[in-house]
Amino acid sequence: MSEAPRSPLITLNAGEGQLPKAVAAVKPQPQTPAGKSRLPQPQTRLPMPSTQLPMPNSRYGATKRKQDFTPDVQNVVGIKRKADTVRGAPPPKMPNIRKTTAAGTRPGTRAAVAAKPPVGRPSAASRAGATRGAAAAKTGARNVTARGAGTKPAPKAGGMTRSNSGSTIPKGAAAKKRPAWDLKGRIEDMEKVMQCMQSEKEAITQQKEEITQRSDHIQQDLQTLQHENSTLQQRVREGDTTVRDLQKKNQNLEEDVERLSRQKKSLERERDDLESDLKTSRSECQGLKGTIAQQAAAQEGIKAELQLSKSQLETTNVALQAEKTTVEGLKNELAEALQKIADQDVQLQQAETDRRVLHNTIQELKGNIRVFARLRPMLPTEGANSDGIDDIPHFAWYDGNVLELDKAMDGDPNETMSGLKRTTSQKVEFNFDRVFAPSSSQAEVFEEIAQLVQSALDGYNVCIFAYGQTGSGKTHTMEGDMEGTPEHRGMIPRAVEQIFCTAEKLKTKGWEYKITASFLEIYNESLRDLLDSKQDKKMDIKLKDGRSSKDNKTNDVYVSNQVVVDVNSEAEVYPLLKKANKHRAVAATKCNDRSSRSHSVFQLTIKGENHLTSESCSGVLNLIDLAGSEQVKKSGSQGKQLQEAQNINKSLSNLSLVITALSNKDSYIPYRNSKLTHLLQNSLGGNSKTLMFVNVSPQEEHLGESINSLRFATTVNQCNIGTAQKKVK
Numbered sequence: 001m002s003e004a005p006r007s008p009l010i011t012l013n014a015g016e017g018q019l020p021k022a023v024a025a026v027k028p029q030p031q032t033p034a035g036k037s038r039l040p041q042p043q044t045r046l047p048m049p050s051t052q053l054p055m056p057n058s059r060y061g062a063t064k065r066k067q068d069f070t071p072d073v074q075n076v077v078g079i080k081r082k083a084d085t086v087r088g089a090p091p092p093k094m095p096n097i098r099k100t101t102a103a104g105t106r107p108g109t110r111a112a113v114a115a116k117p118p119v120g121r122p123s124a125a126s127r128a129g130a131t132r133g134a135a136a137a138k139t140g141a142r143n144v145t146a147r148g149a150g151t152k153p154a155p156k157a158g159g160m161t162r163s164n165s166g167s168t169i170p171k172g173a174a175a176k177k178r179p180a181w182d183l184k185g186r187i188e189d190m191e192k193v194m195q196c197m198q199s200e201k202e203a204i205t206q207q208k209e210e211i212t213q214r215s216d217h218i219q220q221d222l223q224t225l226q227h228e229n230s231t232l233q234q235r236v237r238e239g240d241t242t243v244r245d246l247q248k249k250n251q252n253l254e255e256d257v258e259r260l261s262r263q264k265k266s267l268e269r270e271r272d273d274l275e276s277d278l279k280t281s282r283s284e285c286q287g288l289k290g291t292i293a294q295q296a297a298a299q300e301g302i303k304a305e306l307q308l309s310k311s312q313l314e315t316t317n318v319a320l321q322a323e324k325t326t327v328e329g330l331k332n333e334l335a336e337a338l339q340k341i342a343d344q345d346v347q348l349q350q351a352e353t354d355r356r357v358l359h360n361t362i363q364e365l366k367g368n369i370r371v372f373a374r375l376r377p378m379l380p381t382e383g384a385n386s387d388g389i390d391d392i393p394h395f396a397w398y399d400g401n402v403l404e405l406d407k408a409m410d411g412d413p414n415e416t417m418s419g420l421k422r423t424t425s426q427k428v429e430f431n432f433d434r435v436f437a438p439s440s441s442q443a444e445v446f447e448e449i450a451q452l453v454q455s456a457l458d459g460y461n462v463c464i465f466a467y468g469q470t471g472s473g474k475t476h477t478m479e480g481d482m483e484g485t486p487e488h489r490g491m492i493p494r495a496v497e498q499i500f501c502t503a504e505k506l507k508t509k510g511w512e513y514k515i516t517a518s519f520l521e522i523y524n525e526s527l528r529d530l531l532d533s534k535q536d537k538k539m540d541i542k543l544k545d546g547r548s549s550k551d552n553k554t555n556d557v558y559v560s561n562q563v564v565v566d567v568n569s570e571a572e573v574y575p576l577l578k579k580a581n582k583h584r585a586v587a588a589t590k591c592n593d594r595s596s597r598s599h600s601v602f603q604l605t606i607k608g609e610n611h612l613t614s615e616s617c618s619g620v621l622n623l624i625d626l627a628g629s630e631q632v633k634k635s636g637s638q639g640k641q642l643q644e645a646q647n648i649n650k651s652l653s654n655l656s657l658v659i660t661a662l663s664n665k666d667s668y669i670p671y672r673n674s675k676l677t678h679l680l681q682n683s684l685g686g687n688s689k690t691l692m693f694v695n696v697s698p699q700e701e702h703l704g705e706s707i708n709s710l711r712f713a714t715t716v717n718q719c720n721i722g723t724a725q726k727k728v729k
């Protein structure tokens with residue numbers, strides 16, 4: 001008996017309902033369409049139980065059961081029926097089978113059981129049984145039908161004949177029916193039947209053994225399946241766990257997807273912004289590229305220019321080097337020239353010194369009285385402008401010592417027959433030792449009198465006057481602006497500076513000087529001490545040796561009660577000058593225009609001793625600012641002013657007389673006719689040196705007074721008062 005081929009499990013899976021629950025449970029879930037998710041795919045294809053397991057019931061194929069097994073059973077039934085017949089038992093009633101066949105499968109029969117639809121998961125044995133039952137039912141039905149038809153006898157098959165019951169019997173027994181008496185025949189038949197049955201029994205036993213073996217196999221298969229089932233269930237549980245994990249992962253992944261989606265949107269927005277920025281940047285970049293291109297072009301141009309400049313610079317450097325060499329040469333030449341100039345300056349200074357010495361000698365020979373004319377500039381209040389400082393109408397000056405005055409003026413209309421103004425033009429030329437133009441500085445003026453000031457240190461009596469009408473510049477010349485800038489300082493402060501400076505220098509030659517200062521004014525022929533605030537003290541001019549001042553043989557006079565201050569330095573003199581100015585100012589408030597109506601006399605007495613040579617000298621430096629020289633008759637002054645004018649004129653005219661007498665070498669010099677000449681008795685004539693500044697106003701309306709002043713100065717200038725003598729012991 002050949003073993004039926006194993007039915008594959010797929011045979012069992014032919015119908016959905018025939019699948020075991022466990023297998024159905026592990027049926028692969030519908031897959032997520034590929035590509036819809038990037039998440040790792042769950043293991044949808046779980047390890048399937050072996051679908052190729054050899055099924056126990058597969059050994060009972062329907063074909064085999066129809067061919068081999070079912071006929072044997074039918075034979076057994078037939079044999080049993082025969083036996084029952086032999087034992088006198090009624091044969092089974094076949095109509096029941098027919099009935100059953102007609103009415104359908106009766107419950108409780110094997111065929112009926114086999115015909116029943118499987119409930120739950122049928123076991124392999126039951127499926128086999130059902131199959132066999134169904135096959136047997138079919139066979140039985142066929143046999144019954146054949147018998148029921150009763151038209152034809154059963155076909156013979158070899159030596160054996162199939163009985164009505166379907167069992168195989170010996171041919172003889174089936175071929176003829178033995179009479180009842182033929183017991184022997186019947187026994188033989190029975191024996192034959194018995195043999196057949198015996199052989200069938202053996203076949204059945206063999207089949208039973210095979211069935212037993214198959215059952216064992218089925219049991220083994222069942223255990224295997226149960227094991228597989230539990231394994232599958234375990235896998236299903238694992239699968240469930242995996243599915244839950246996967247679902248959880250899926251959920252996480254979905255959340256991730258959601259979050260990533262939000263991030264994506266955010267990133268997309270950022271991308272959009274960045275793209276916008278990029279677009280802007282690109283346009284800017286484009287602009288910058290254009291600018292860079294322009295700059296590059298410009299740079300190229302600049303490079304070219306630079307290159308050109310470099311080459312020019314190199315050329316220039318070469319030229320510069322040559323120039324440097326030339327400059328070096330020129331520098332050397334310049335240094336030589338400067339040295340020559342310096343030498344010439346020294347020579348010039350020496351020549352100037354020599355000139356002054358010679359000039360001084362000439363003046364001494366001439367009579368020792370000198371006159372300097374100084375024309376002041378127009379003032380801003382007089383319509384002056386800075387450009388025309390030297391452009392003074394009616395005045396001209398040249399050669400340093402000539403002052404020309406053009407008298408061209410509108411005449412008196414009454415002097416003409418036509419009544420028209422007559423213009424007269426008459427140039428008058430005045431010669432002086434020096435003429436200072438309006439632009440001459442205080443320093444230039446002092447330079448001319450420095451030698452004279454020096455003479456006071458040498459033992460001469462020096463008298464420097466400033467003469468001229470009111471407002472002509474006398475005070476400016478003598479004092480200047482002592483509070484302002486140094487360049488405006490007048491002759492007094494500059495003379496003081498030089499005296500002390502020279503005295504300091506002469507110390508090296510053994511000279512020690514004692515210097516005293518006094519400052520007084522003569523107003524209306526009375527003396528007033530400008531260094532004393534007492535106004536009412538009595539001051540008188542006396543001879544130093546106690547003799548009467550009437551004795552004209554001596555000129556050593558002094559002023560009684562006068563404050564005489566020892567001064568050791570320039571700095572000690574300035575407070576005295578300020579004090580004197582202050583007292584003059586106070587007096588001026590009490591008497592209108594008093595300063596113009598008084599003579600001020602600043603006096604420095606200088607006594608020197610030389611401990612090296614035992615020489616001694618004594619000199620006096622008088623710096624005098626005379627009162628205004630207006631003509632009284634023209635000014636129409638009356639009363640006090642008339643008296644002032646008369647006194648002024650008296651003193652000035654007396655000064656002129658004294659100078660004239662000195663010039664004429666008269667035996668009598670009228671010093672005492674005025675306080676001024678009396679005071680200056682020892683400084684006029686004899687061993688004195690006299691210098692007169694004649695200050696001239698540039699104003700047209702003062703032309704008459706200017707001519708008078710210049711005439712007076714000319715007279716003085718023409719005087720020869722003899723050679724001055726040093727007072728040296």
Ligand SMILES: Nc1ncnc2c1ncn2[C@@H]1O[C@H](COP(=O)(O)OP(=O)(O)OP(=O)(O)O)[C@@H](O)[C@H]1O
Binds near residue numbers: 376471474
């Ligand atoms: N050389 C000059 N340069 C510039 N200004 C001058 C000069 N001389 C005189 N002045 C000015 O002219 C004005 C009159 O001068 P100053 O007072 O010296 O005249 P004065 O003759 O002394 O008059 P008074 O007799 O009334 O005292 C002043 O304001 C003075 O500063």
